[in-house]
Amino acid sequence: MEYMTIDSxxxxxxxxxxxxxxxxxxxxxxxxxxxxxxxxxxxxxxxxVVEDDRGRIFASCSEQPRPGMVIKTNTKKLxxxxxxxxxxxxxxxxxxxxxxxxxxxxDLQSLAYKVGxxxxxxxxxKEQLPLDMSSPCIVRDxxxxxxCGDCVRxxxxxxxxxxxxxxxxxxxxxxxxxxxKCLSETDCVGCGxxxxxxxxxxxxxxxxxxxxxxxxxxxxxxxxxQVAPAxxxxxxxxxxxxxxxxxxxxxxxALRMMGFDEVYDTNFGADMTVIEESTELAKRLESGEKLxxxxxxxxxxxxxxENKYPEFADNVSTCRSPQGMLSATIKEYFKxxxxxxxxxxxxxxxxxxxxxxxxxxxxxxxxxxRQDTDIVITTVELIRMIRQxxxxxSEIAEEAxxxxxxxxxGSATIFGITGGVTEAVLRHLSDDKxxxxxxxxxxxxxxxxxNFKELTAKVGERDVxxxxxHGLARAGQLLEDIKAGKAQYDFVEVMACRRGCILGGGQxxxxxxxxxxxxTEGIYKADRMTPVRYTSENPxxxxxxxxxxxxxxxxxxxxxxxx
Amino acid sequence: MLDKSYYQKVDEIxxxxxxxxxxxxxxxxxxxxxxKYLAPELLTYVAKEIGVxxxxxxxxxxxxxxxSFEQKGKYVIKVCDGTACHVRKSSTILSKLYxxxxxxxxxxxxxxxxxxxxTVSCLGACGLAPALTVNDEVHPAMTPEKVSxxxxxxxxxxxx
Ligand code: SF4
Ligand code: SF4
Ligand code: FES
Numbered sequence: 001m002e003y004m005t006i007d008s009x010x011x012x013x014x015x016x017x018x019x020x021x022x023x024x025x026x027x028x029x030x031x032x033x034x035x036x037x038x039x040x041x042x043x044x045x046x047x048x049v050v051e052d053d054r055g056r057i058f059a060s061c062s063e064q065p066r067p068g069m070v071i072k073t074n075t076k077k078l079x080x081x082x083x084x085x086x087x088x089x090x091x092x093x094x095x096x097x098x099x100x101x102x103x104x105x106x107d108l109q110s111l112a113y114k115v116g117x118x119x120x121x122x123x124x125x126k127e128q129l130p131l132d133m134s135s136p137c138i139v140r141d142x143x144x145x146x147x148c149g150d151c152v153r154x155x156x157x158x159x160x161x162x163x164x165x166x167x168x169x170x171x172x173x174x175x176x177x178x179x180x181k182c183l184s185e186t187d188c189v190g191c192g193x194x195x196x197x198x199x200x201x202x203x204x205x206x207x208x209x210x211x212x213x214x215x216x217x218x219x220x221x222x223x224x225x226q227v228a229p230a231x232x233x234x235x236x237x238x239x240x241x242x243x244x245x246x247x248x249x250x251x252x253x254a255l256r257m258m259g260f261d262e263v264y265d266t267n268f269g270a271d272m273t274v275i276e277e278s279t280e281l282a283k284r285l286e287s288g289e290k291l292x293x294x295x296x297x298x299x300x301x302x303x304x305x306e307n308k309y310p311e312f313a314d315n316v317s318t319c320r321s322p323q324g325m326l327s328a329t330i331k332e333y334f335k336x337x338x339x340x341x342x343x344x345x346x347x348x349x350x351x352x353x354x355x356x357x358x359x360x361x362x363x364x365x366x367x368x369x370r371q372d373t374d375i376v377i378t379t380v381e382l383i384r385m386i387r388q389x390x391x392x393x394s395e396i397a398e399e400a401x402x403x404x405x406x407x408x409x410g411s412a413t414i415f416g417i418t419g420g421v422t423e424a425v426l427r428h429l430s431d432d433k434x435x436x437x438x439x440x441x442x443x444x445x446x447x448x449x450x451n452f453k454e455l456t457a458k459v460g461e462r463d464v465x466x467x468x469x470h471g472l473a474r475a476g477q478l479l480e481d482i483k484a485g486k487a488q489y490d491f492v493e494v495m496a497c498r499r500g501c502i503l504g505g506g507q508x509x510x511x512x513x514x515x516x517x518x519x520t521e522g523i524y525k526a527d528r529m530t531p532v533r534y535t536s537e538n539p540x541x542x543x544x545x546x547x548x549x550x551x552x553x554x555x556x557x558x559x560x561x562x563x
Numbered sequence: 564m565l566d567k568s569y570y571q572k573v574d575e576i577x578x579x580x581x582x583x584x585x586x587x588x589x590x591x592x593x594x595x596x597x598x599k600y601l602a603p604e605l606l607t608y609v610a611k612e613i614g615v616x617x618x619x620x621x622x623x624x625x626x627x628x629x630x631s632f633e634q635k636g637k638y639v640i641k642v643c644d645g646t647a648c649h650v651r652k653s654s655t656i657l658s659k660l661y662x663x664x665x666x667x668x669x670x671x672x673x674x675x676x677x678x679x680x681x682t683v684s685c686l687g688a689c690g691l692a693p694a695l696t697v698n699d700e701v702h703p704a705m706t707p708e709k710v711s712x713x714x715x716x717x718x719x720x721x722x723x
Contacts, residue, residue, distance in 0.1 A: 178606075179603055
């Protein structure tokens with residue numbers, strides 16, 4: 001084993017690609033702004049500086065560990081260096097933390113505290129630039145940008161979109177779309193992954209909390225919530241609940257305390273999606289037309305395909321997303337009751353996702369001109385609402401969601417993770433509905449963190465070739481391969497966010513590095529703990545199909561592609 | 564909307580340099596040499612053709628001061644404000660030009676698209692200070708009076 005010395009202690013080098021990783025392994029949380037393990041190394045923020053035994057100062061993210069190396073991470077020189085960097089960053093940064101949407105969640109704020117900056121000696125004479133509010137998903141505030149470039153690299157490297165980049169230079173440098181356009185005029189798909197990596201509020205979630213309170217405070221409005229699978233595994237993060245724990249029960253209670261009239265589970269919509277999408281796949285396999293079938297649950301992916309590969313539009317499933325299916329069904333369910341009681345039903349959809357905010361505005365998701373989902377709030381916004389009310393989230397009792405849309409199968413739960421939709425569909429299409437069959441499917445290659453997986457599954461007599469992708473850059477590569485005839489599939493599942501909705505653009509990201517694994521484990525546990533694992537065994541589905549949908553699948557559950 | 568001929572010309576330029584990302588800068592230079600400026604529509608078009616994002620192309624173009632997205636006048640006058648010219652009072656040359664042409668620090672081109680006035684850091688003609696160029700032709704040892712005559716001449720030439 002080879003070793004290096006960090007702050008007078010020997011630390012083994014085990015294939016880490018940079019010194020920073022070794023330092024973190026040694027239990028030291030060295031500050032960084034511009035380093036993310038999944039992105040290319042930029043080395044611009046200089047927060048991660050260390051000093052070697054010859055007094056040389058360098059960025060630990062940009063250098064490889066070498067055996068015998070001796071470094072220190074916290075000398076006087078380094079402390080002063082980091083402090084100066086933060087002070088300089090703050091000198092041209094808005095300092096109204098109390099009114100910032102990111103207050104308390106900002107890396108710049110917390111590093112200024114950690115590093116010990118108590119005053120800023122420089123005047124902020126930077127010209128104030130307008131906010132970009134053109135996207136329904138995210139807001140750009142260039143005045144709060146510290147030019148770390150994390151968003152630029154995420155958008156280009158992970159999502160293959162490249163909607164924003166650096167422009168100009170020197171003190172005039174900015175991160176912006178080309179020609180200072182609005183985000184809505186670019187190819188931005190609203191995934192919010194740039195917001196996830198942004199250390200400040202320069203990119204933040206477009207919030208819709210006010211609309212929800214307005215609806216709740218209106219006595220003539222029936223306010224109905226639906227909660228997506230990934231939300232329940234993340235909402236507890238900010239309330240001291242162990243990472244990845246399923247907080248659905250508490251969430252239901254909290255929503256009722258806030259004044260929601262009904263609380264439903266988006267998983268019910270996911271169960272309907274399993275039925276509709278499996279039927280669609282079976283049909284296409286039989287006719288051999290429009291293959292591969294692409295999933296349509298992820299709106300960022302759908303938009304990406306429409307922007308860059310419109311020639312594949314017919315391959316996208318006609319299914320609405322689980323959110324869309326459930327909202328349309330809820331509106332149908334309350335139609336008569338609303339008329340009788342003189343009320344309107346307002347559907348609030350609670351999602352891990354910023355792109356869902358745009359999905360609800362798409363005319364192909366409307367039913368006869370009616371917008372089915374009235375508003376989307378993300379997990380982060382929900383947390384803010386819980387705080388506004390002062391609910392002690394970790395202490396409240398758990399309650400169950402309302403019927404008939406409050407009960408769903410385990411297959412629906414795993415929609416929140418990459419590979420989950422595929423796993424659910426394979427379960428549904430399997431003739432063998434036993435435990436053995438569940439296990440066999442779970443190890444068939446549908447699970448795992450890789451951004452590209454492929455497998456062949458038997459459906460009836462036929463071998464079905466499947467690909468599972470997350471990250472739109474990888475999806476773009478796959479589409480290129482399909483176009484060039486280098487790859488051929490029957491079914492392709494794509495999710496824009498890394499590892500799926502559990503790490504969506506609207507989720508909270510706390511300090512610490514096990515968020516990903518805790519949520520992954522949490523979602524599979526939720527599946528295991530659901531008494532009904534197969535969609536077809538959800539007892540409420542038949543009821544809803546018979547009494548609410550009544551043969552109107554095409555109107556309510558599929559995208560209306562005519563207009 | 565730019566005329567189709569612009570895109571044909573740009574296609575020719577792209578063909579010379581090849582459809583690779585690395586060709587971005589030479590392509591931009593050739594377009595600017597052809598039209599004296601880099602029309603935003605053309606930059607967007609080039610980006611798409613060679614497979615870089617529009618935002619990246621914009622990033623590169625704004626990094627270099629040389630590239631301009633504004634259409635230039637028939638005569639592009641570059642006033643040198645390098646050290647040698649500066650101490651020899653190039654600022655009076657510039658203000659005279661602004662005055663004669665109704666331009667300013669923020670308005671570079673006359674409405675009739677005849678004149679564009681820019682400042683440059685050094686023309687490399689320090690011995691001839693203060694100097695300016697009109698479409699790359701050097702005019703040495705300028706004075707405010709000479710500026711008036713020059714503008715008159717150019718206007719006359721333009722009216723011929
Ligand atoms: S929301 Fe997604 S597509 Fe849009 S700028 Fe951010 S990373 Fe890029
Ligand atoms: S917007 Fe945020 S992530 Fe992007 S460069 Fe600025 S501070 Fe960094
Ligand atoms: S994290 Fe190393 S320079 Fe930014």
